[in-house]
Amino acid sequence: MARKLMKGNKAVIMGAILADCRAYFGYPITPASEIAETAALYFPPLGRTFLQAESEVAAINMVYGAAATGVRAMTASSGPGISLKQEGISYSAGAELPIVVVDIVRGGPGLGNIAPEQGDYFQVVKGGGHGNYRNIVLSPNCAQEMCDLTILAFELADKYRNPAVILADGYIGQMMEPVDLSIREIWKPEKPWAVDGTSRTQGNLVSSIHLSAEELEVHVEHLFKKYQTVQANEVRYEEYRTEDADVILIGYGVVSRIVLSAVDAARKKGVRVGMIRPITLWPFPTDIIRKRAESVEEFIVAELSTGQLIEDVRLAVEGRKPVRLFRRTGGMVPSAEEIVSILEVREGVA
């Protein structure tokens, strides 16, 4: 049976195994711990490394070191731990190291709580660490995508030599769904730049320091061009019943699942509504939103944060149409009925 029922968190490690990730370094935090626990269970018998680090700071730097040797390496955490990893993520971007980081977002700020939230959008999608860099950010909305997008994250990280982050919420991590585990073809490039302790690579350097202003500007411009290529080639999204929609709801992660139910329920009541779900949060699906702005009356952004995703939607819409925010936070997850009711108010149905 290549199809198994499992939690999203476990599916991440299944994807990592299929993608030939050789090393996992982590530190426990709810609701992401099962990722580390699953890696601890599965990696060593496969001859791969699992190590519980002394902190998230150490874990990301272990990933940095392993990735510098050319192997696929990853770590996972949740909000507070991701905050600690930001320096290492910035260093990885600067040194152009392909690394994969998973953030199973919990409630914040501070210690917050462990319920699902999306308040890490800014810290992951907009950078979080210092300097001019971008993370490639993928947002799964089911267990299958936790597996598949983890594989894709490794491929994109290698393709662009850049950090790739899986941004999911506590519900997507904790939810069980069927996952197809069949072994598939994985793209893996040569890494002549790596420092792997062979005479072939002797003298190679992995570094992010560029002391002179001229030199650093050249490097930053090089990164910028790379990011433009990513933007041109790697946008991914899902559209649902948008063809004739008067209103388009936009949400990612677990919210997109709830929105999907709301769209179906509202359609039954005659409200012409659709959904756009960004799968890549960076690069953001700006073009499709801009295109739909020509025909819809308004957009409603649904998020488990106080207006983070909406900033990117507004940038895409450029004021052409109203963009409204529907939000819950603190671990409160809206029901589909709640979203339907705001659509009904809009239509004067209720």
Added chain:
Amino acid sequence: MDMVVKEKAKSILDQYKYKPGPDKESTHYCPGCGHGNVHKMIGEAVDELGVADRAVLMSPVGCSVFAYYYFNMGHIQVAHGRAPAAATGVKRAQPHTIVMSYQGDGDLAAIGGNNILQAANRGENMTVFFINNAIYGMTGGQMAPTTLLGQRTSTTPRGRTRANEGFPIRVCELLASLEAPVYLERVALIDPKTTAKARKAIKKAIQMQVEGRGFSLVEILSPCPTGWKLSPPDSREWITKNMLPVFPLGVYRDRSKEELPPVEEPKLETVAEALGIQTGEAATIPKPSAPLRETVRMKVAGFGGQGILFLGEVLAEAGMQAGHRVTWLPSYGPEMRGGTANCHVVISSERIGSPTVSLPNVLVAMNRPSYERFVNDVIDNGMLLYDSSLIEGVPVPERLRSYAIPATQIADSIGNTRVANVVMLGAYLGITGIFDREQALNALRLHIRRTQLLDLNEKALDAGMKAASPKK
């Protein structure tokens, strides 16, 4: 300092290709700085051991951030203090490498204090060169953890005091309190004699790694004429006079003579074995024998320990095996520790949107608080199953199809209270016929961790199916 003039080490480059600017031959260090001398000794040792092609040098943040200019080795430049963590990543990913972490006292003992401690404690098979110059050189002479009492730095302008900054940290002594390190020695760059000892220690520390022994660290008391505002000769004297009394030279650990335990080659799994699938197998989705009459949106609730999540899991598994779409979502974390547990299960013939069930059409309530909390959410004409051995005398809403199942009593009569959940599962199947007995047993088998409990669970399932009879 009088250095013995030797042939230049081969693993030291002639031309510093990574160094910007036209001058590719002189180092970036100040005159009289200890870093350059230590570099030379590392180069010589790597040559003598013949490991240059395998060598990976971790450049830290500090004056030696550009250590990579000078060596013909692999180089990884890392964040401030993190060299031991990054080196761990390197060594674990590529065990054949010879990994050397090169760190100053701020880098190693202040910001990276925990990283060095933990790498040492894990016994990482790596070599650390720790340059103790009692100051932050690169940032312009601020206090380091190794700054001496009374020593003036730009952030201790009146001298370090025990009251405000505490005492200097003795790294060798600290690490010697750990079990794992195999070699710890403190040396100094003062005169030809101490320098010769330093050279020997540096080589030995790499040798230990080549032999696969574990964690080695050499602490080198090293002059920083610029930071100390002294001439190079005065700096060397300053080490003798001020540093040696606080940082005694000597060997703090030496396990170079111990016999190494034999290395066992573990038997490894293939990916297919690990995932429990067949190589080349495709994921097939069985065709449901009959479409579902309606989407099941179920909430299962009770107290922790009743196997609430398990009940939901088995149903979801059976649903998946039968070819339906399924989701299972638990309450998690402290919510569970508080004593209650619940999960949401959706089984559908169509793509499932929301995995959260706010308005269930089936509620399985296993204790009274759960019953009270969720019963009003159930939609009209929805189904209610409750454990009537634990939930007594409650008003049962007329608008629901209710079934009172004495699940706990039945489970007790079988011999184990803990299978009340499976009794309830049996009852649900008995009432709805959504899956047959075989399907349910299959799902149970996949989710029961202790196989010896399978018989008991089978009995519980049958008893539940039998007990399913409409109330009222």
